[in-house]
Amino acid sequence: MKKALLITVIILFASCQEEGILTKEREKFVVNPDSELKYYGAFVPTSGILVTGDAKIYLENGQYKVVLDNFSISSGPDLKVYLSKANTPSDFINLGNLTNQTVYPIPNSVNVSNYSHVLIHCQQYNHLFAIAPLTQN
Amino acid sequence: MKKITLVLLISFFANKFCAQGCSDAGICSINQGFQSDAKQFKNRLEFATIYSLGEADLAYFSPYISYTKRFNDKFSFTSKITFSTANGSFGTRSQFGDAFVIGNYIFKEKKEKQWSVLLGFKFPFTASNLKINAYSLPLDYQSSLGTIDLFLGTNLNYKKWDFNGAFQIPIINLNKNSYFKEYGGTEDFPSTNLFDRKPDALLRATYSMKTSNLKFKFKPNVLFIYHLGEDSFENIFGQRENIKGSDGLTVNGNIITSYAVSKQSSLEFLLATPFVVRDFRPDGLTRSFVIGLQYLYSF
Numbered sequence: 563m564k565k566a567l568l569i570t571v572i573i574l575f576a577s578c579q580e581e582g583i584l585t586k587e588r589e590k591f592v593v594n595p596d597s598e599l600k601y602y603g604a605f606v607p608t609s610g611i612l613v614t615g616d617a618k619i620y621l622e623n624g625q626y627k628v629v630l631d632n633f634s635i636s637s638g639p640d641l642k643v644y645l646s647k648a649n650t651p652s653d654f655i656n657l658g659n660l661t662n663q664t665v666y667p668i669p670n671s672v673n674v675s676n677y678s679h680v681l682i683h684c685q686q687y688n689h690l691f692a693i694a695p696l697t698q699n
Numbered sequence: 700m701k702k703i704t705l706v707l708l709i710s711f712f713a714n715k716f717c718a719q720g721c722s723d724a725g726i727c728s729i730n731q732g733f734q735s736d737a738k739q740f741k742n743r744l745e746f747a748t749i750y751s752l753g754e755a756d757l758a759y760f761s762p763y764i765s766y767t768k769r770f771n772d773k774f775s776f777t778s779k780i781t782f783s784t785a786n787g788s789f790g791t792r793s794q795f796g797d798a799f800v801i802g803n804y805i806f807k808e809k810k811e812k813q814w815s816v817l818l819g820f821k822f823p824f825t826a827s828n829l830k831i832n833a834y835s836l837p838l839d840y841q842s843s844l845g846t847i848d849l850f851l852g853t854n855l856n857y858k859k860w861d862f863n864g865a866f867q868i869p870i871i872n873l874n875k876n877s878y879f880k881e882y883g884g885t886e887d888f889p890s891t892n893l894f895d896r897k898p899d900a901l902l903r904a905t906y907s908m909k910t911s912n913l914k915f916k917f918k919p920n921v922l923f924i925y926h927l928g929e930d931s932f933e934n935i936f937g938q939r940e941n942i943k944g945s946d947g948l949t950v951n952g953n954i955i956t957s958y959a960v961s962k963q964s965s966l967e968f969l970l971a972t973p974f975v976v977r978d979f980r981p982d983g984l985t986r987s988f989v990i991g992l993q994y995l996y997s998f
Contacts, residue, residue: 579831581831582791588884654936654937655936656935659830659833661834669881685875686826686877
């Protein structure tokens, strides 16, 4: 009886996850080869972080897009891609979770020329992982 | 009788698809600490399984375990651990929810009236930022709101009636949810990035009826929850934004049928549905229908 109760409790309380239609690997955004490169910069890590690659901003049919090129970074629990006005996450646009996507569209209402950096930031623990200062092409 | 059944059925189905119901195992079940007939026993264990339906295509399975220790005729202490599995278009996510500790003090009965008070806390097991495949999930899929809450409550028992009043106040916000509607792939759920939740106030009236052989007890009750302010979140521009319509009143109808298996144990069957809802319900506590089964064992 005790064993059956224990097994039932373990089954009831077992932690698990299973992907659904909205969390399956999504179609990757792409940048058209004809797009115009407007800004670029190499990622620099913060202390204890490994990062490689560049941040590039392309303009495609009136839509700006951040592209992470040849990019890899140390893993983190809640990494976000920020387009920022400084090298710290104080005034920024959150472009979403860092996933296997390499292209992050920028909302059309944004004046991209006001932003000087692309940041990779762990929101949950408020820890900055990497900084890419942008240079105009 | 047929008319009453018909009205109840119509009300139930009319509210089934767009409603907020009794939510987590927090404020909705807070009065349980007040109620126990088995006064000769010092300890009580509860095992509950609850199935409920939420926003969009969400379904929940939410078991919990609770232990109550009665120190004497006046003092008792309850601890509870909750768990939740949410299933919908984002997938299935299961996790422990919250731990509750609640102390209860019962005053001496006077002229058939008995007052009691409670003080309790809720501690979350998560920061409300569970993900699937690195995709952030709405609060509706989170097993906890990610807040440490204070409970303050009182109960008046008068003849066959119980009247509860309580506050559930978030005192420390640990919520790190990172869901944005803009990136979620659906319009079903609002943005709740770094969600900040306001307190709730509860009023409940319960009427208890027993069969002559004391085997069955019916406890229909009506539960009013007022959300005391608009919740807020941080938008994609890093600005805090109030969620208009997230404050206001929810009214739930609830019926509990209890069957005494023995002197020490009983089974409770719960049915609940909301009748009045808030305009906007970002906290993920939306339930259109709740059905539960609970086993209570005293020793």
